[in-house]
Amino acid sequence: TGPKPPFKWLGDRDKYTWSKAPRYDGKPMQVGPVARMLLAYAQGYAPVKKLLDGAIATLGITPKQINSTMGRTFARAAEAVVSADLMREDYNALVNNIKKGDIDVFDASKWDPSSWPAQAQGYAFIEVARGDLSHWVSIKDGKVERYQAVVPTTWLAGGRDAQGITGPYEESLMGTGTHPLVDPKAPLEPMRTIHSYDPCMSCGVHILDPDGNLLGEAVTS
Incomplete structure (x- = not known):
């Protein structure tokens, strides 16, 4: 039912991206620090x-300008400071819980596969260094049927997308036309x-050959 060979391209679209283009309510989202x-x-x-107001006053900029090349680098460092303070508080709470005998770190009620229903689905969201990370899984008869991760770099x-809306990388380079x-x-x-953006293309892009053959190499700097 397809086109008669020979043909140079077989597909329903004339463009393709090797990275997912996830959207929230139909809109691209910048994630991360x-x-x-x-x-x-x-x-x-x-x-x-306190940290952002100090930077804004020192640099003579507006909060909106934090969303920039320099701002993303600054935000990563500033978040490290805030996170370190929060981790110190959490660490103290962890030590106190251990002293009281509370050593549970997760809900193990569904840990054993024998407790699973014949079919099940699950997902989880967490904020990691680069941004929002989600995992999605479908299980059938005690085995993983489908699995995918939507990593920060894909956002x-x-x-x-199909509506021609740019993602954060492209928008930051051409959005105002003044880069x-x-x-x-x-x-x-x-x-x-x-x-x-601290890109991790090994997370965002996956090219697989089912036979394990080397199809090509790419070197980046």
Whole structure:
């Protein structure tokens, strides 16, 4: 029922991205430290407001400008400071719980596969260093039937969707049309912007050969 060979391309679309392009309510989302820090700032969280207000006053910028190449780098460092303080509090609570004999770290009621129904589905969301990470699984007869992870880099690196809406990487480079590029042969400015997202392309992009054959190599710097 398909086209008669020979043909150069077989597909329902003329473009393809090797990274997922996840959307929330149909919209792309920037995830990661700058998103978390700006959200905490908007909610008036005191530790974050102190750090961001100090940076804003020192640099003479507005909160909106934190969403930038420099801002993402700063937000990662500022979040490390806030997280370290929170971890110290959590560590003290952990030690106190252990002293009281509370050593449970998860709900083990469904740990044994024999306790699972014939068919089950599950998902989990967690914030990691680069942003939102979710895992999705379908189980049938005690075995994993389908599994996928939507990692932070897919939120950030995902290409344009079917409506032509750009993802964060592309938008940050071309959204206003003013992103600098001094020398096209040495594109340092775009590289700095992409690096500010802390990309993990090995997480976001997967190319598999079922027979384990080496199909090609790519070297990046």
